[in-house]
Amino acid sequence: MTAKTSPEQPLPIRSVLQMVAQWIGKLGTVWAEGQITELSSRGGTVFLTLRDPVANVSARVTCPRNVYEATVPRPADGARVVVLVKPDFWVNRGSFAFTALEIRPVGIGELLARLERLRQIIVSEGLSNADRKRRLPFLPGAIGLICGRDSAAERDVLENARRRWPAVRFKVETVAVQGPYAVGEVTEALHKFDTDREIDVIIITRGGGSLEDLLPFSDESLVRAVSACRTPVVSAIGHEQDNPLIDLVADVRASTPTDAAKKVVPDVGEQLALIGQLRDRGRRVVVGWLEREMSWVTAVRSRPSLADPVREIERRAEQVDGLRDRARRCLISSLDRAEDSMEHVRARLVTLSPAATLERGYAIVQFPSGEVVRRASSVSEGEELSVRFPDDRIGVTVTKPSI
CATH class of the missing domain: 2.40.50.140 (Nucleic acid-binding proteins)
Known part of the structure; x- marks a missing residue:
């Protein structure tokens, strides 16, 4: 216009x-x-x-x-x-x-979209769940290291691990870590280590790079191979900001190769210090227990029964003598009271006895059967009777019955 x-x-x-x-x-x-x-x-x-x-x-x-x-x-x-x-x-x-x-x-954006879709599939299948993660052994007997040929990542892992624990053993498999052969070689090395009974931990590592360089470690076949491993796998790919999909399924993710060495191998200095602390703590506990027991033994020994056992025996003997004298006194008193009571009873018996009546001039007439004659009418003429006196008795014959 x-x-x-x-x-x-x-x-x-x-x-x-x-x-x-x-x-x-x-x-x-x-x-x-x-x-x-x-x-x-x-x-x-x-x-x-x-x-x-x-x-x-x-x-x-x-x-x-x-x-x-x-x-x-x-x-x-x-x-x-x-x-x-x-x-x-x-x-x-x-x-x-x-x-x-x-x-x-497009380009990286399209690639990221594809990786995001694969990430969602992995998460939906539960391959990244925390309950599938296995704990690393405290001190692995041998470590399988998968890394690039003559790479800085290999040197970082080996040097830092041996600096922390000089006796640690490694089996190293060098593979292509980028390019068309990387996935196959890494997967093959992974299967080799997983079937090796000496290997307790597998580390897969490489240094940093662009998104395209790290693509093999987001390959679906490699990710599934890592999730299927029976041996714990540590992923140490790139730097902290790099997040290939292998990190999702690995048992432990390390931010760098150096961090992988620290996570897998304990520090001998730290462990020795920990052992020293535990030993000192154990010594304090044992010494404290012994001191408490010695205090208890000392307290027991200081008791009179153990400090002077003869005195305790003498005290017990005095108690026995006192109880014996008390029992004797009680028994004598009881016998005296019983004797007095018996005398009173005897006097009453004497007073109430028929013999005492006979002593006053009375006599008891008895039938031969011993029955007392109470009335004259109860006897017949010529019947034999017995007359009892205080000291003896005589026999009599009834001559004339009473009227």
Whole structure:
């Protein structure tokens, strides 16, 4: 669109900007590729800059939040994407920007999306569950190390492990740690160590690198091989910020090769110090127990029964003598009382005895059977009777019965 203008007949700037907006609006939509930088959000809109990774060229892009959140995985700073954009010219500000209608990961972004899908599968199958993780042995007899040939990661693990425990034994398998042969070689070494009865722990390690360099350690076949191992596996791939999928299923994740050595091998100095502390603690416990027992024995020995056993026997003998004298006195007193009682009874018996009556001049007439004659009418003439006196008796014959 053109307009006739001259210094004498200029167009207002608003008209010029409207003409520019109309012309840009006719361009329609276009797919553009670039790298996301300066990502920010405000309200329902996400703002970003789409930069050309080769040339020093960039453009501002506004994206509705629903379009941004619909992208899996969500783009982050540094992600390479393909964006369906529509050019817009803002008349009020006189600025140009693109509006994103759709975002698709490309390159690293597409790779990350694929890895994210695989991560979700691994998590959904429970291969990363904590209850599947096995504890590392305190002091492994032999350690299987899978690493690159002549790599710094190998040196870090070996040197740090031997510095912590000089007697530690390693079996090393050097393999390709990137490229098309890496997955096969690492898997083969893993199976070899897993079937070796001498190996107690397996360490898989390599140094840092780009996402593409670490891709073999996110391969699904290798991840499943690690999860199926009977021997505990330690993953030490890259640096702290690197998170290949093998970290999810490994029994222990180490942030660096050096960290792997520290996690697998105990420090001999620390263990000796711990042994010293435990020994001192055990000594204090035993000494304390012995002191308590000695105090108890001393207290027992200080008791009178053990300090002077003869005195205790004498005291007991005095008690026996006292009890014996008391018993004798009690018995004599009881006998005296019994004797007095007997005398009283005897006197009463004497007083009430028929013999005492006979002593006063009375006599007892008895039939031969011993029955006492109580009436004269109870005897017959010529009947033999017995007359009893205090000291003797005589026999009599009834001559004349009483009337």
